[in-house]
Amino acid sequence: MQLTIDSSELTQAVDEVMKKRGYVPENALIGRTIGIKEFAKKYAKPHGIAWVKANILYPFEPDWCSNIHPGKGGKITIFEYPAAIWMNEHRKEIDWNAK
Numbered sequence: 054m055q056l057t058i059d060s061s062e063l064t065q066a067v068d069e070v071m072k073k074r075g076y077v078p079e080n081a082l083i084g085r086t087i088g089i090k091e092f093a094k095k096y097a098k099p100h101g102i103a104w105v106k107a108n109i110l111y112p113f114e115p116d117w118c119s120n121i122h123p124g125k126g127g128k129i130t131i132f133e134y135p136a137a138i139w140m141n142e143h144r145k146e147i148d149w150n151a152k
Contacts, residue, residue, distance in 0.1 A: 082085045084132045096140050108151045115139055129133075 058066075087095075093105045100108075110121055110129070117135035120127060 083134045087131050087133050087136075089129045089131065091137065092133075096136065104151070108148060113143070113146075 089102050089105060093100060093102050097105050097109065110116075110118055114121060114134075115136070117132045117139055119130040119132070121129060123129055
C-alpha cells in the first residue's frame, strides 16, 4: 500500500507542527523590533535583563541594538532579525557562565 499526499496538505501539516513547537519563519523576524525583556527570554534564557546588558550589549555594542544606554525612562530597542543572526554567529564569544 502506498500513501500519497499532495504538496499543499504537506505544507499545511509542516506549518502546524512548526507553529506548535514555537518556530517562527525567518522572514517573520525581518523588520520586527523587540524589547530587552523579550530578547533575554528568547535568546539568552535562563539569563535576565541585567545579565544581557552586562555580557552582551555593553561589551559588544552590537549595531542591532538602538539606544543601548537609554537613561531613566527610556527603552532599549532591538531589531530582532539581525540580532538573531548575530547571536548565532557570536554564541561562542559570549561567556554564558558569567554571573
